[in-house]
Amino acid sequence: xxxxxxxxxxxxxxxxxxxxxxxxxxxxxxxxxxxxxxxxxxxxxxxxxxxxxxxxxxxxxxxxxxxxxxxxxxxxxxxxxxxxxxxxxxxxxxxxxxxxxxxxxxxxxxxxxxxxxxxxxxxxxxxxxxxxxxxxxxxxxxxxxxxxxxxxxxxxxxxxxxxxxxxxxxxxxxxxxxxxxxxxxxxxxxxxxxxxxxxxxxxxxxxxxxxxxxxxxxxxxxxxxxxxxxxxxxxxxxxxxxxxxxxxxxxxxxxxxxxxxxxxxxxxxxxxxxxxxxxxxxxxxxxxxxxxxxxxxxxxxxxxxxxxxxxxxxxxxxxxxxxxxxxxxxxxxxxxxxxxxxxxxxxxxxxxxxxxxxxxxxxxxxxxxxxxxxxxxx
Amino acid sequence: xxxxxxxxxxxxxxxxxxxxxxxxxxxxxxxxxxxxxxxxxxxxxxxxxxxxxxxxxxxxxxxxxxxxxxxxxxxxxxxxxxxxxxxxxxxxxxxxxxxxxxxxxxxxxxxxxxxxxxxxxxxxxxxxxxxxxxxxxxxxxxxxxxxxxxxxxxxxxxxxxxxxxxxxxxxxxxxxxxxxxxxxxxxxxxxxxxxxxxxxxxxxxxxxxxxxxxxxxxxxxxxxxxxxxxxxxxxxxxxxxxxxxxxxxxxxxxxxxxxxxxxxxxxxxxxxxxxxxxxxxxxxxxxxxxxxxxxxxxxxxxxxxxxxxxxxxxxxxxxxxxxxxxxxxxxxxxxxxxxxxxxxxxxxxxxxxxxxxxxxxxxxxxxxxxxxxxxxxxxxxxxxxxxxxxxxxxx
Numbered sequence: 040x041x042x043x044x045x046x047x048x049x050x051x052x053x054x055x056x057x058x059x060x061x062x063x064x065x066x067x068x069x070x071x072x073x074x075x076x077x078x079x080x081x082x083x084x085x086x087x088x089x090x091x092x093x094x095x096x097x098x099x100x101x102x103x104x105x106x107x108x109x110x111x112x113x114x115x116x117x118x119x120x121x122x123x124x125x126x127x128x129x130x131x132x133x134x135x136x137x138x139x140x141x142x143x144x145x146x147x148x149x150x151x152x153x154x155x156x157x158x159x160x161x162x163x164x165x166x167x168x169x170x171x172x173x174x175x176x177x178x179x180x181x182x183x184x185x186x187x188x189x190x191x192x193x194x195x196x197x198x199x200x201x202x203x204x205x206x207x208x209x210x211x212x213x214x215x216x217x218x219x220x221x222x223x224x225x226x227x228x229x230x231x232x233x234x235x236x237x238x239x240x241x242x243x244x245x246x247x248x249x250x251x252x253x254x255x256x257x258x259x260x261x262x263x264x265x266x267x268x269x270x271x272x273x274x275x276x277x278x279x280x281x282x283x284x285x286x287x288x289x290x291x292x293x294x295x296x297x298x299x300x301x302x303x304x305x306x307x308x309x310x311x312x313x314x315x316x317x318x319x320x321x322x323x324x325x326x327x328x329x330x331x332x333x334x335x336x337x338x339x340x341x342x343x344x345x346x347x348x349x350x351x352x353x354x355x356x357x358x359x360x361x362x363x364x365x366x367x368x369x370x371x372x373x374x375x376x377x378x379x380x381x382x383x384x385x386x387x388x389x390x391x392x393x394x395x396x397x398x399x400x401x402x403x404x405x406x407x408x409x410x411x412x413x414x415x416x417x
Numbered sequence: 418x419x420x421x422x423x424x425x426x427x428x429x430x431x432x433x434x435x436x437x438x439x440x441x442x443x444x445x446x447x448x449x450x451x452x453x454x455x456x457x458x459x460x461x462x463x464x465x466x467x468x469x470x471x472x473x474x475x476x477x478x479x480x481x482x483x484x485x486x487x488x489x490x491x492x493x494x495x496x497x498x499x500x501x502x503x504x505x506x507x508x509x510x511x512x513x514x515x516x517x518x519x520x521x522x523x524x525x526x527x528x529x530x531x532x533x534x535x536x537x538x539x540x541x542x543x544x545x546x547x548x549x550x551x552x553x554x555x556x557x558x559x560x561x562x563x564x565x566x567x568x569x570x571x572x573x574x575x576x577x578x579x580x581x582x583x584x585x586x587x588x589x590x591x592x593x594x595x596x597x598x599x600x601x602x603x604x605x606x607x608x609x610x611x612x613x614x615x616x617x618x619x620x621x622x623x624x625x626x627x628x629x630x631x632x633x634x635x636x637x638x639x640x641x642x643x644x645x646x647x648x649x650x651x652x653x654x655x656x657x658x659x660x661x662x663x664x665x666x667x668x669x670x671x672x673x674x675x676x677x678x679x680x681x682x683x684x685x686x687x688x689x690x691x692x693x694x695x696x697x698x699x700x701x702x703x704x705x706x707x708x709x710x711x712x713x714x715x716x717x718x719x720x721x722x723x724x725x726x727x728x729x730x731x732x733x734x735x736x737x738x739x740x741x742x743x744x745x746x747x748x749x750x751x752x753x754x755x756x757x758x759x760x761x762x763x764x765x766x767x768x769x770x771x772x773x774x775x776x777x778x779x780x781x782x783x784x785x786x787x788x789x790x791x792x793x794x795x796x797x798x799x800x801x802x803x804x805x806x807x808x809x810x811x812x
Binding site: 075301323326340352 | 711
């Protein structure tokens with residue numbers, strides 16, 4: 040069933056600075072994930088699977104890889120005449136399109152929002168990997184007669200990594216009303232963390248943007264969730280499904296590694312809501328005689344002669360004879376030379392590691408190798 | 418809308434010698450090579466050769482094939498002008514009939530071809546695995562001012578009596594053609610790929626139709642053209658080519674992929690396209706042992722897989738042994754099962770401790786050996802043994 044009264048909006052550049060290693064050459068949305076996906080595949084597929092017929096993708100900078108990935112939107116069933124996919128690159132003049140926060144980003148695409156006759160807008164960033172049915176969120180939104188519904192998940196914050204310092208924490212009362220919002224606090228223990236997905240009535244969204252943007256207020260979380268919670272009915276929707284939030288390079292590494300647990304893989308992919316992505320027509324993966332592959336995710340087009348353990352191999356990765364790859368993420372077309380050894384390494388696209396090279400790091404601090412780098416023999 | 422050359426792909430045959438695998442789908446729709454179907458090869462060849470208009474003639478069990486081809490987008494054949502067209506037999510004012518032979522099938526679609534008013538048409542089968550640049554064959558046809566060009570392959574003398582065999586002069590002009598000769602005069606075998614100058618073929622199709630007979634290219638059209646002294650040439654093809662019309666040859670062609678010097682699927686300049694489902698990457702479990710094999714997207718493998726082709730979305734549980742076998746999409750092989758020298762059809766479930774097939778050596782000299790075959794969507798109950806050469810369901 041297609042719901043013509045819902046408009047989807049995806050923020051492809053939001054949180055770029057959190058994973059600066061990976062966003063130097065791309066948007067947050069086009070970061071590669073899980074062996075064959077890009078982060079934007081998750082919000083896009085969630086929207087399509089929820090019957091949302093029209094999706095706008097707000098971009099700011101570095102969006103070539105995104106354009107290349109998305110194309111006409113056909114792969115997400117958004118290559119349609121009615122609705123479909125709209126790429127919304129910087130447009131507005133007065134800030135050169137380089138918005139500082141969500142409200143300014145929305146201001147830049149206001150004509151697009153105003154042009155829509157949808158009743159509700161579903162907004163999502165690209166930093167959360169999950170499957171979610173937005174129809175359920177909208178149902179709750181209506182039942183609560185909310186102006187804004189924020190999707191959150193319970194999380195037990197520890198001292199590891201960035202902890203709570205990259206999340207908006209919500210306090211939600213028994214009527215599901217958001218009673219407080221704290222931005223990037225430093226807390227420990229269980230709390231409700233915003234997943235940066237919102238359902239909002241379109242008219243209210245327009246009002247918020249036209250009211251706050253001219254005054255120079257950029258942050259939605261601060262301006263709306265925190266400082267104007269009395270003026271809007273803001274409710275929370277608890278997402279109980281499996282998710283991973285990407286907040287820095289190590290949470291990116293861990294989110295990928297967590298897919299090597301079959302139960303997580305099942306929760307994310309093997310349900311009724313397929314995650315769609317661009318298809319590249321690679322041949323099946325080939326395991327040569329003498330290869331050894333254990334507990335790994337391998338994409339089509341890989342050719343493996345060596346040893347691969349606890350790793351994620353994207354399309355077209357070649358692991359030569361005698362090479363050992365452990366606890367690694369090797370993005371597209373990595374070439375690992377004969378006898379080379381890699382431990383806890385993340386290679387961006389097209390990295391070449393020469394014969395007998397040794398690259399080791401700890402799983403607590405994985406080594407990142409930039410796109411197109413060649414690490415040749417000594 | 419004028420086109421220089423269009424392709425007509427004969428995809429209506431039953432493929433009766435694939436028995437259990439073609440009970441519910443036409444032969445061209447049969448899965449092949451891990452993530453493909455047989456028809457991906459001629460369709461990708463068309464696309465890679467710059468042929469943007471393809472008529473696919475269907476008749477036997479077309480649903481799976483129609484669904485698969487869809488609008489032709491995976492092969493870049495969803496075109497503004499031309500593109501892929503599914504052509505089943507249809508009713509006309511003067512009556513209706515099924516496609517009776519290869520020539521009759523094209524005859525019944527003369528109006529389709531005329532809409533494009535082509536100089537040349539290329540006639541293809543849907544049951545061969547090969548990579549071929551048809552544009553070179555069309556160039557050859559033009560250079561020789563030919564009326565018909567037949568792609569030929571050099572085969573061994575023993576094999577020759579299974580094919581249409583040609584004798585040529587020094588300029589490659591065909592001087593003699595015999596369909597399946599008992600005593601072959603040469604080893605140049607027809608691959609069932611023809612380029613015709615359309616005006617010429619059109620005339621012969623109409624004459625042949627009125628003459629009755631088997632209405633077949635190899636048996637009627639080619640001999641008639643030859644007899645009338647038309648300019649007919651043989652175009653020599655070099656490279657991998659395999660008729661996958663029998664269960665054994667289908668299995669063998671799959672095994673050939675493992676030896677990439679035979680059939681290279683990793684060639685970026687001549688990709689084989691296919692309609693892909695959105696499946697996650699394959700998960701290889703801690704107890705897996707995969708050697709000399711191909712595994713596709715969406716699989717979950719935790720057993721031993723040797724010299725085999727595992728298609729999309731297959732599940733192989735732990736303590737499973739798969740050896741020299743072809744496991745088609747969506748099949749589930751449960752713990753403790755042993756599958757050797759076998760084809761397992763799509764979406765079949767092989768329960769725990771089932772034993773299917775054996776190698777030639779294990780079978781022993783006194784026993785008849787062949788590959789074992791399980792059809793599509795079959796369930797083989799726990800503990801059952803399927804002998805080498807046995808087929809389930811028996812057809």
